[in-house]
Amino acid sequence: MSEESGENSRTEPRAQSRVQSPLRRRGKAFVARYRRNTLAMAGLVVTGSVILIALLAPVLAPYDPAAVNVPARLQGPSLAHPMGTDHYGRDLLSRVLFGARIALQVAVATPLVAGAIGIPVGLLAGYSGGRVDDALMRLMDSIFAFPAILLGLTLVAVFGQSLTNIVLALGIVFIPQFARVTRGSAVSVVEEEHVRVARSLGASHVRIMLVHVLPFCLSAILVQATVTAALAIVLESSLSFLGVGVPSPKPSWGAILRVGKGYVDSGEWWFSVFPGLAIVVAVLGFNLLGDGLRDVLDPRTDPNR
Amino acid sequence: MVSRLQAFLVRRLLWALPVLALVSVVIFGLIRLVPGDPAIVMLGADADPARLAAVRAELGLNDPIYVQYIDYIGDAIRGDLGRSYVTNREVSAAIAARLPTTLFLTLAGFIVSLAIAIPAGLLSATNRGKTLDGVGLSFGLLGVSIPNFWLGIVLLIAFGVNLDWLPVAGYVSPLENPVEGIRYLILPGITLGTAMAAVVTRMLRSELLEELRHDYLDAVRMKGVSDLRVLGHATKNAFIPVVTVIGMQFGYLLGGSVVVEQVFSIPGMGRLLLDAIGSRDYITLQGVVLVYTTFFVAVNVVVDAAYFFLNPKLRGEQ
DSSP states (O other), X not given: OHHHHHHHHHHOOSHHHHHHHHHHHHHHHHHHHHHHOHHHHHHXXXXXXXXXXXXXXXXXXXXXXXXOOGGGTTOOSOSSSTTOBOTTOOBHHHHHHHHHHHHHHHHHHHHHHHHHHHHHHHHHHHHHOHHHHHXXXXXXXXXHTSOHXXXXXXXXXXXOSOHHHHHHHHHHHHHHHHHHHHXXXXXXXXXXXXXXXXHHTTOOHHHIIIIIIHHHHHHHHHHHHHHHHHXXXXXXXXXXXXXXXXXXXXXXXXXXXXXXXGGTTTTOTHHHHHHHHHHHHHHHHHHHHHHHHHHHHOTTSOTTO | OOOHHHHHXXXXXXXXXXXXHHHHHHHHHHHHHSSSOHHXXXXXXXXXXXXXXXXXXHHTTTSOHHHHHHHHHHHHHTTOOOBOTTTOSBHHHHHHHHHHHHHHHHHHHHHHHHHHHHHHHHHHHHTTTSHHHHXXXXXXXXXXXXXXHHHHHHHIIIIIIISOOSOOSOOOOTTTOXXXXXXXXXXXXXXXXHHHXXXXXXXHHHHHHHHHTOTHHXXXXXXXXXXXXXXXXXXXHHHHHHHHHHHHHHXXXXXXXXXXXXXXXXXXXXXXXXXXXXXXXXXXXXXXXXXXXXXXXXXXXXXHHHHHHHOHHHHTOO
């Protein structure tokens, strides 16, 4: 990464093109490499399908996910109900499809919240170095000292159960990761020639950080965002499974499993197997995407690693 | 004379103390952020005024907040985490009764994960590109994508309900009855340990591949050392960075135990925590979170010491 931009700043004198052009060139190479990476493409397909399902849930779902039909309660998988029905006779397939909406909201919003704070913190720490760096990163370490699920549980217990609060809580949980990743990239970018040139031309600190440093941190941040999305889905479903997640009428996969678990002993396996499979597919999709992006964005790593 | 290890440990402890202090401030502050009068939140608006006054006094709500915090921490250091107004029990006694259960569960998860990850990582790296490697890689990816509580439920359905081989709920202390105790910990241990096993497998594989690429191993091989010993040598070096990951994962196991306790109805600290949240028992809640965090930070310090111990460069051997 560093050689490419360093080389570029030598050949192109104007400050503007110096920053734009290597990014654009990397963009093209990125798409080409990405298409050659099977796992990355698989991740894109799976994640894309989950997004489509979430968007098209009202069209795809055979029933209203909230429609109670007591005579049809706890039916096993059949043509009418491919995933069976729950304890209120609601169609599980419809609930699982609508559940993708909640999972996706969490997967998208959590990295945004975490990045909104973590990226500026990491940028400032990596750019400033010295004491500011030490202090900020120590603060991040203390947030990191909470196991994620405990921090999530505590925050939701204090602020109350709602989808918004869960996203905020999970966002806080992941701030340190975004700060670390951004700082890690920023520290090496700051040493590059184009940053020194910008500084000597009298660009302000804020401008250097935003225009000359941040764009070169984006690939690492993007990988972190996909990994965070996967973890956020797991954590949200865990919290919902524990009964402190998304409040109950909403068909969160974890909340369905919370009830479904109670029917394991009596043999209604479909109640907990299908919603769980949905979680696995969605999380696997984001993990594949993250692994793929990491391979593709960092050409130094061996694709077989 | 102070050894380098001692100096290192002192430095790490000096890092851990402010982190713990900050964490305790945050927990303490969060509980105070609960909207409304904590006493009324805990007991309900129509509670007996005398009990409300007692709770306010217990929480020291009439004092300035920094006095409340100093009092709380002073007591906490002496092992007094206050008394729950819901269960009327000493919080530290309640935690002491639950802590061993959670630690045994975490240990079970830890053992399971290393028992899977070390052979899986070694086999994957030494069979690079072959079927076994594919299995190892798939496990590495699937293991981190399956939420532990769902894995637990699937294991419950398969082994507990259908095959009836292992107990599916409850807990027997391995100290009182080792055989039954271990039987009760097998399914929860697998449930808790799989995600960590996947992470460690991936890490060990890639570190080992990196290590096996080094030229010095060819030199060792040319001297007629057996392949197995060469692998042993490489594994030892590959393990140094893996230890850090194992340590961090141990902390996550502690967090994951909260969920696994719920799946297998194990009466550990996680259940205490969830009960405290459910009944708005904030005194128990802050005590439990403080104890979890202390363990988490302590594990980090131990891991750093292990890292230091394993890494000859840091030890600075002459």
